[in-house]
Every structure is written in structure tokens, then in C-alpha cells.
Amino acid sequence: MDSGPSDSTSARANQPSTTSHVAADPLLTRAGVGSFRATSSGELLAVNDAFASLTGHAQSALLGQPFSTLLADGSDSPLEALESVEEDDTGRLDPVTTECNLRTATGRLVPCTLHLRRSKEAASSDHDDSTGDVVGLVQRSQLTESPAADTSLTYGKTFAALAEALPDGIIVLDTDSDIQYANPAVERILGFEPDELTGDSKVKIIPERLRETHLTALQRYLETGERHINWTYVELPGQHRDGYEVPLGVSLNDFTYDGDRYFVGLFRDISPRKRAERELSVKVAQLEAVAYLGRHALESADVDNLLAKATELVAAALDAEYCKVLELDEPGEELLVRAGYGWADGIVGEATVSATAANSQAGYTLNDDRPVVVEDLETEPRFSGPALLTDHDVRSGISVTIGPPDDPWGILGVHSTDRREFADHDVDFVQSIATVLATAIERTQYEDRLNETVAELEESNDRLEQFAYAASHDLQEPLRMISSYLGLLERRYAEELDEDAADFIEFAVDGADRMRAMIDGLLQYSRVDTQGEPLEPTAVDAVVENALANLQVQLEEADAEVEVAVGDLPTVLADDNQLEQVFQNLVSNAIKYCEGNPEIEIDAEERGDEWVFHVADDGPGIDPADQDRIFEVFQRLGERGSGVSGTGIGLALCKKIVERHGGEIWVDSEPGEGATFSFSIPDRG
Structure with a gap:
């Protein structure tokens, strides 16, 4: 297969699990071939399931034990056969095949054939052994007239059975990249029959664009031992017999047999995973x-x-x-x-x-x-x-x-x-x-319609404000004239008018005054949003003080007591004139609707990100059914007290001012238990 980036020799020395026998353990176990790794002195470092099954010992019990404990008493260790093996010209150590009897957990001796090899590259990092670990394959020997020939035959049959059973492709090549063996799975993966490939060049299953790279990398490895890809696993394309490329996951290794060097590649089609x-x-x-x-x-x-x-x-x-x-x-x-x-x-x-x-x-x-x-x-x-x-x-x-x-x-x-x-x-x-x-188009269309509606509302509000101003201005003069002439009539003809006529004149003057007050209230209501001052930091203590000063005469006439939480009232962003109007209207209502000597309390509390102000009285209270209605225009407090005058605009004006400031207004009350009017102002400080 092709070569690419090299893997580190030092990393390989620290990872003995990447040696060929360990990487192939699942395959060897499936074929019934035992494998082990031991130090040069014979201490077992790793064994596979097939080896443990052959000896009858648990894997955990074998690890750390000398290999000699598995031999017949007095037997020489077959690992000693490796001591006479010398390095070839490339620095590699040829494998050794030998016979021995292994003692099982029940004490029975089993004749076995061992294929041993010392690997300097696979030296374990957890013990000090400069000569490297010993890796071995173990097979039960068969009793035949020619043990050596049978051992070779059994080993070959085992490999063939294993290779033919695997769903992965296996090819064995020589140093000229000529294929010496291909298992049946190669045909399923690449379309070539095994016999068609055997004896032919490996480049046949390599895409043409990569063949030169492969040959160059192979020659470099043979000369220097330098690897440019991870042999444990690498993804490379293979050339299908029908001309297209197949993505493959490939594992590579090399070995020496009878003095000749070979390479073995295991690969599988990873097209489904790639898809x-x-x-x-x-x-x-x-x-x-x-x-x-x-x-x-x-x-x-x-x-x-x-x-x-x-x-x-x-x-x-x-x-x-x-x-x-x-x-x-x-x-x-x-x-x-x-x-x-x-x-x-x-x-x-x-x-x-x-x-x-x-x-x-x-x-x-x-x-x-x-x-x-x-x-x-x-x-x-x-x-x-x-x-x-x-x-x-x-x-x-x-x-x-x-x-x-x-x-x-x-x-x-x-x-x-x-x-x-x-x-x-x-x-x-x-x-x-x-x-x-x-969704975006619908939102844009909705926003366009909303903007059109807002523009129409603003235009309508402007017209209404102009109408309110004109109406108040035009109506004030006739009302003043009516009041003036009624007063003149009363003064000039007081002696000639009877009691009923005097009452009629008084009713007419009172009606004109109330109408003028309603017009003034409507004008104030219509101008809350358009004629208000910018919201600025406002000390509520000072606002309440001014509101009570404006009500001084009314407070004295009613002999009212007002308790203010002086010093506890905060500073908020507000229009001080409008906020003063709110406190003035709420205190004025408390005075008007309370019988006897009214007692009024004004305080504030912080709730999350807003301030809530309270104006509480000890009056007759408000029926819950009326508590929302009273904040609408021209909706008065009904029969809360007798002979109480008003325009029905005061609380509606309070509501509009509070809403302009971003808050809400409400009342908590029960009949006979007084009333507490509350409103909120956001804390924007």
C-alpha cells in the first residue's frame, strides 16, 4: 500500500500493544491460535484468549508469571532458542520455531509448536530490557509421522482458514510489490479474483495517480526503515476492477520468512462510513x-x-x-x-x-x-x-x-x-x-401595517388635540358670558326675584362653572403626552410638598391630617409637574370622599426594578365592582359620599400620566375599610 507521513519510532517503543501479534489477537483467537508477549527473561506481559484457553489458566493469573512455570519440570525454556539468533543485514531478527510441552492448570502436558520472535522495536517501557520483548504464537501439535511437516501444514491451514473466513481483504506482497497471496474477500471489495492478482503487481489495485508515490515510499522504507504513514491504520483509495476508486481502511505489517521479506495488508471497504x-x-x-x-x-x-x-x-x-x-x-x-x-x-x-x-x-x-x-x-x-x-x-x-x-x-x-x-x-x-x-416576510408585512396604523393614530391624535384645544377655547368664552350675565342679573334684580328665581340662577351659574372645569380637565387630559416635559431626575419629597401646598385651604377646611414618609420617598425620572398633579388629585379625592376629619398616609416602597407609591385614606371605601371603572373618563366614584362635586376626569388624568411614565395605577379597597391608591414608576436610575 502507499506510504505517507511517518510514525515515530519512540512512540512505537512506548506502545507495545501495536506489535503485530497484539494487533492481530482477535484474528488469532478466532483461528484458535494462542499468542503471548514476554520479557527476554520470560515474564509474561500479555496473552490472548486462545493462549489462556489452551493452558486452562485465567489471563489475569498468567500475567507476571515466568513462562517456565508452564513447562514440564526440568524442561529448558524454548525462549532460550532466541539467544542464538543474530540480526540480518537490515538489522532485523528472524523468527524461531520450536517444540515444547505446556503444563495446563490440571497438570496435563500438551505438546505445542511455538513460533517466537524478539522485537527490538517493541521493547516494553515498563521494564528495563535492552534486548526487547519476545512475541510468540502457540499451536497444539498433532501426532503424525512427520511432526515438522505437520506443524508447517497445520500452521498454513490455520492461516488459510482464518484468511478465507475474514470479511476483510488480505494481500501478501514481496519487496517488488508483487502479490503472493490474496484472500477471497478481495474480489468482493475490489472486483479482482484472487488468482487474477496472485503473481501480479500490487500497483494494479492502486489508483494510477498514486502508483509512483507508492513505489518511491516502498523503496525508501527498504533502504532506511522510514515510514511515512501510520501502519496500524490508514485510509487510502483502492482501484476497483471496473475502474472506479474504493475508499479503504488499511492495516499494514511486514515479516521475514525463509530469509525473504514480505508485507501483509488487511483492508476493508469503508464506503458506507464515508457516505x-x-x-x-x-x-x-x-x-x-x-x-x-x-x-x-x-x-x-x-x-x-x-x-x-x-x-x-x-x-x-x-x-x-x-x-x-x-x-x-x-x-x-x-x-x-x-x-x-x-x-x-x-x-x-x-x-x-x-x-x-x-x-x-x-x-x-x-x-x-x-x-x-x-x-x-x-x-x-x-x-x-x-x-x-x-x-x-x-x-x-x-x-x-x-x-x-x-x-x-x-x-x-x-x-x-x-x-x-x-x-x-x-x-x-x-x-x-x-x-x-x-415568517420573515409575514413579520415585515405586519410591521408595515403596524407602522401605518401608528402613523394614522398619531395623525388622529393630532387632530383630536387640535379639536380639544379649539373646543375648549371656543367654549370658554360663551360660558364666561353666561356666568357674567347671570351674575349681573342676580345683582341688579335681586330684590325683584323671588326665591325660586334666585335658586334657578344659582343652578345655572354652578352648571356653567362645572362645564368650564370639565373643559379644562379634558384639555389637560388631551395634552398629557404631547405637552408634557421631558422625564428628568425628580425628588418625590419635593413633589409631594408642592402638591400639599396647593391643597392647603382644602386641607384646613376639612381639618385633614396627612402623614408623609419624609426622607423615604425616592428620586425617579419623571415630569415633576405631572407627578405633582397625580399626588394632588389623589389627596384631593381622599379629602372630598372622607367624612369627618380625614387621615391620609403617603409612602413608597421599592419592588424589583420599580418604585410603588401609596396614598391611603380612612374613607368609606370603594366597591370592588367599581375599582376599574373609576379610572375611565367621566366615571365618578358614585355615592361614595354625599354632595361631592367633581368632573370625573381626575383619576383618568392620573392614569394617563402614570402610563406616560411607564407605570400602572390601581386601588385596593373594601367598602367601609378605606382605600389605598397605588401607582408604579420604573426605577431607571
């Missing part, structure tokens, strides 16, 4: 593309840029030449190429495709609730491709609707110039991209 790896890699790339496009859709509102990126990603992920996004027009008759990848100039943004033609792929896609997969457009019986596809030599592809099948926005299509089959995960990928696009 699985490629498919997994494609799936990962497709998932990453979907995730990337999803993030881009969330971060950008530019639909055209999103569509362009989508076509580029889909074409790359499926290794296709073309991808397009078609947008369906309002009548549903024509599709515009809104975005595309790979198309000729003048296509994207200009070319159109019929959406209604019965035999068109686009029309078929719009009328089908499933993805449309085309393997070969030339033989496709369901529809014909439009000129857009045929002019670009398109043969295969996938098309899906963008949006729900019963109300599609358009079509996403990916196309290839080759006839090809698409896997299920390819179709799922295109559908996922179409779903991302549909």
Missing part, C-alpha cells in the same frame, strides 16, 4: 444555514437582502447551480423573479413566470401542498419547465411554496443542470428555508 460522514456533514451544513438565515431574519428588516442570502445559501448547501425566489402578484397570475443566484443578467427583478399555466412547474407547485421534486426535467410527466429553466439547461430541482399552500406569498426553487436524486433531508432543508422566509 454516512458526507451525509452527516451535509446535514450539519444545512442546519447551520437555516440557523444563520433565521438569525439574519431577526436582525434585519431588509427583505430583499434576506432573499438574496437565502438563494445563495440554498445553492451552496445543495451544490446546485441555480436558486430563485418567485413572488406572486396580487391577482395570482404571474410570478416575478424577486431574488436569485446563478442566473444570467437581466433575470432577477425583471423576468416573470406564469402562475396559471396548467403544464408549468410553477403552477403545479402553487397547486400542490407538498414539495415538488424533479429528478429529470426532460422525462418529467407532470409538467414542463418554463423557458427560464430550459434556457439554463436545468435538469433537476426542488420547489416549495413560501407561505401556506392555500395563500402562498411565492415559490422557493433550487435547480441543478445534472440529473440527480435528492435525499429527504435535502427536501426538508429547502422547506425549512421557505418557512424562515415566510
